[in-house]
Amino acid sequence: MAAADDMDEVVKEFLVESHSNLDQLDRDLIALEKDPRSHEILANVFRTIHTIKGSCGFLGYGRLESVAHVGENLLSRLRDGRLGLNTEMTSALLAMVDAVRKMLASIEESGGDGEEDYAALIARLNALQTSLVPESEVAPSVPSEPGDAAAKADRSGRRRARRASDEAPPAAPATSAEAPNLFDDPEGIGLDLGSERGSTLVERTVRVDVGLLDKLMNLAGELVLARNQILQFSISQHDAGFIATSQRLNLITTELQEGVMKTRMQPIGNIWSKFPRVVRDLALFCGKQIRIEMEGRDTELDKTIIEAIRDPLTHLVRNAVDHGIEAPEVRRAAGKPAEGRLFMRAFHEGGQVNIKISDDGGGIDPERVKQRALERGLVTAEQAGRLSERELLSLIFLPGFSTASKVTSLSGRGVGMDVVRTNVEKIGGAVDVQSLLGQGTIINIKIPLTLAIIPALIVTSGGERYAIPQVSLLELVRLDGEQACSGIEMIHGAPVYRLRGNLLPLVYLDRELAGGEADGGTPAPRRGGGETLNIVVLRADDRQFGLVVEGVSDTEEIVVKPLGQQLKGISVFAGATIMGDGRVSLILDVVGIAQRGHVVSAARDRALAEEAVTIDDGHAERQTLLVLASADGRRMAVSLSMVARLEEFPRDAVERAGRQHVVQYRGEILPLIHLADVLDGCPSPATDSNEPLRVVVYTEAGRSVGLVVDRILDIVEDTVTLQRGVSRRGVLGSAVIQHHVTELLDVPRIIRAVDATFFDNSAAA
């Protein structure tokens, strides 16, 4: 046929077109399940496969052609009404779509449609052709109310009547591809075919390479800078002509920048379109019936933001199917319709994009959340008691709430709600959850329209200006004179400020930027007593900290520019911006600074609870303690300040290494210590119990050891009056905690009794 590189163009067209059609095909097949008689959809589906098959012959894709051929046959019968669609057929057709996608990917990669053998799929599709299922069999989403069933029957009756009167297939709305069409039509055909035909007859869109869009964006930014400088000049100019022209330039530049930003906007439907299929497959797998409804597909977001929320949204949707919506029997027993409803809605409001994901499932039980959080040591009992119901629900966002061992294959490994929140906050958004037990859950996500312009607070440090994104900003604290000295306290060698009773760890910006190395150490001596101290209270991950700066300026809307190659690796900077006077300021990465200042620990080894505040007042100490019980009911307690995690291991996970019991933990070997072995008079735990082992993990300088305990009772923050009685090995003393006599264990001693060198490379406990 045509010359070689002409064929390349054809192949490219073929790939682009087919991908877009297949996405629509996924959606159509699922819509078809709910409305199996829809001739329109059937005709569309048939045509897509037919088109793909048609091109295969020219391009030499034999495998693809044979798969498409079989699919086409099946679809032809369905379209002609000789077969009725059922779940099995839909699944087979979806499998065919996946196979086609695979082959398209292979074509893209290597030019050929791959080596895989699709004989099984072909046989399956063939077999279905002769299944002769009566037309009355419909997809399993049975209408719950009799009213629904009547309406459905009425609709299909009408459709049948309409079909009878048509010769050719009724007009179907033009398939609206999700991505802009390649049809370049600058002048328009000048058709007036009547608006009742639908809106997308003449596509007025162009496909543009993303790299080019980025380039335009940068150029627009440069233009802004040049415009700013010209405006500065024009202030000192008196030439009316020049002033007028620079004003005009000003207006045009603003509009151009806005226009360029608009080019990056994409409808959220682009990532939503896959969800109906995801939900369908997942629901089938779980044995649940779920209907997904989506509203606001056209809501537009910046392309980078869309990419960033793709995974979090997918996780939330899968979560709703997997955990949110109950099985049909459970629902019926609760008086709900067997089919669960998942509703997604996107809309613009208040300069942001809102996404609501709601389900009518079982809801989240705040009590269970509280228990789980307590178990995992994420809150103390006292804190938990103070939380409102909504705040309790928010606990699910804490890192460590869902442990890796509990991940199901469905919701995905390692994507907990904390990761969802992190990802959303990374792009300057926020997420929260509302729920009514037994009725359902609503997840609200708010994200900015664009990352390109953000409101930021300008601060100075070391004579330079820096920008802090306002989304992380909580409040500003100014300490004058005497307060500046006395307001800062030192706890364990780290500077903190007491803000309304809560301890705020401090990070000194000038130190961090001057390349303050690993250890925090003492802060740089303040220049003269009594200077004003500005503390910017920021939120990073889940914690708050205070950034000490020299001065605080205004809040401005800044245009975010990416960092150059040399600076990209520096974790404290998130980008750069050009100020009004044309000079560059760096944008601080709040999380990066927090990590560097050791205010937020690296994600995985998150320490438990709040920092223990120790007021040494004789024997009365206020501590955070983990209260345990031994098999015979005796109570013990350990200080929580050194505990890394609370874990559970199945008993058969315990192995022996020499004389030591160990268990595999996070890729390492964790030695286990049984209290019975170390403490006098402590009964051995029952060895035939089926309950999992509860282990309190201590980590020091990269090494860990686990203390096996019988029962964990509670986490208490209390003033402890220690009675040093008859000294027992491994026990510091006794105290009355929660109205019970409790022995306070000397954990370092216990650990050293088993491993003398455990604390050697660190500050001794």
Place this chain on the structure above:
Amino acid sequence: MTEGPPGGQVVRALVIDDSSAMRTLLRRTLRELGFDVGEAKHGLEGLACLRGGEMPAIVLVDWNMPEMGGLEFVRAVRQDEALKGLVVMMVTTESGASQVEAALSAGANEYLMKPFTKDALVEKLELLGVEHR
């Protein structure tokens, strides 16, 4: 709609197919044969093209398209006095004898089955008396 040298040359061939890959393929091939090629995505668009400009030397139309399929397009063309004498060739994979018959009785001049070689296309053009390079 008009492709070709500026100065508005007459469209000599019109390709009607809902698949952009197919249109690209046909466009390339016809260009090599010396045609200026216009395109439309379905029958309705094709009719609009025809009524808006000069008659092409040949129309290649697909069978299966949204809005208005090939068969309907051919019937509409044959019922239109203004389009009398238009040469229409159906290009499609629908291969059954009944389809071929339906196409020809609706008024198509010729029928070309996909996939076809350039030579096969040329053969048909000659059968139809359409000039080409």
